[in-house]
Amino acid sequence: MRASVITGGKSNLTYEVTDGRSTWIVRRPPLGHVLATAHDMGREYRVMSALQETPVPVPATFALCQDATVLGAPFYVMERCAGTPYRRAADLEALGAARTQVISTRLVDTLAVLHQVDPVAVGLSDFGKPEGFLARQVGRWKKQLDASRSRDLPAADELYARLAADVPEESATGIVHGDFRLDNVLVDADDQPTAVLDWEMATLGDPLTDLALMLTYHRLGDVLGGAAAADASSAPGFLNEQEVITRYAAGSDRDLSRFGFYLGLAAFKLAAILEGIHYRYLSGQTVGDGFDVGAVVHPLLDAGLDALKENN
The missing domain is CATH 3.30.200.20 (Phosphorylase Kinase; domain 1)
Structure with missing residues (x-):
């Protein structure tokens, strides 16, 4: 073998x-x-x-x-499922704008379908503690960030304080993937999703956190580049942010009026994850290339603070 x-x-x-x-x-x-x-x-x-x-x-x-x-x-x-995890705009550009639009539309539809699954019906009633999910997420990522700190991050402290002080009422409980984006989904030659991968942060809670994290990746693709995220969402034909939200909302009755909070939380979560990767990189505990992501944490935290000013 x-x-x-x-x-x-x-x-x-x-x-x-x-x-x-x-x-x-x-x-x-x-x-x-x-x-x-x-x-x-x-x-x-x-x-x-x-x-x-x-x-x-x-x-x-x-x-x-x-x-x-x-x-x-x-x-x-x-x-081992067939399919491609598209990461780069160049890869989608080779397919053309029409196919890219189909792929991005089906990506959003797949997320909406996941969020419609009844956790109890599939035996996941005890998979998480959905009550107080958003507040716990704020606290959890603060702990994760503190566990990996190798430097001062004042913007992280400010973002945490503002998130903790204004947690909105949660939407209905669903299965949360935790890191949903195009390069965590395999897409076959017919532009159909064949497998959603990387469920390591899956839980029960407010599924709007998945939508916000995906859009945070899209917003910051140009800033993060190859260091931490793909830029596939910048390819011609890929649904823009409002089109993504509209497509998702068409298959959901969730309240998006406080979506700015979810975007701020998504930025905070991603910053904590990247700081953990940065910590392992500094410690020589990573395998492969592309782990020097420390520089992107700062603009990510700033983007999170800006997002808290938004409503959908």
Whole structure:
């Protein structure tokens, strides 16, 4: 059997394993400094297994191993699905604006479909604690950020204080992916999503956090570039921000009047994640290229502060 690292992600490690006849995907936590609860293999495995019979496209799951003595860390094995995780505008430009519009529309539709799934119906009633979700998210990402701090970040302290002081009423509970964007979705040659990947931060809570995080990636694609996010949303034909919101709202009855808060929280969350990557990079605990993301944390925090002034 042979294994190779699949590049692109900056958190959990993903390997393609083959015996020359069949191929599987193996996921395990990153090396070195790992934040508590941030790389739970069991969560990824459980939510994908629960979604097998729903309209949400996910890989088939085969095995979960929590015994760290086998590979040195917990891991799970899943199906290798066909498709491309589009990251770059150039890749979509090669397809043309019409196909890019279809892909981005189906991306939004896939998110809306996920948020329509009843967690109780698929056996995920205890997958999270949805009550007080937004307030806990603010506190959680503050703790994650503090656990990875290697420098002063005054904008982070200000953004946290403003988020904590003005948490809105939550929308109806749903399954939250936690990092939904185009390069976490495989798209086949017919422009259909074949698999939503990277469920490491999935939970139950307010699904508008998924929409806000996806749009935060889109807004900051030019700033973050290859260091932390893709720029696919800048390709001709890709739905713009208002089109994304309108498309999502058409399949949802959620209140978007306080969407500025969700955008601010998304920026805070992403800053905490990137600061963790920066911490591991400084400690020499990363595998592959593209982990020097420290410089993008500052503009991201500033964007979060600006977002709090917005309403949809």
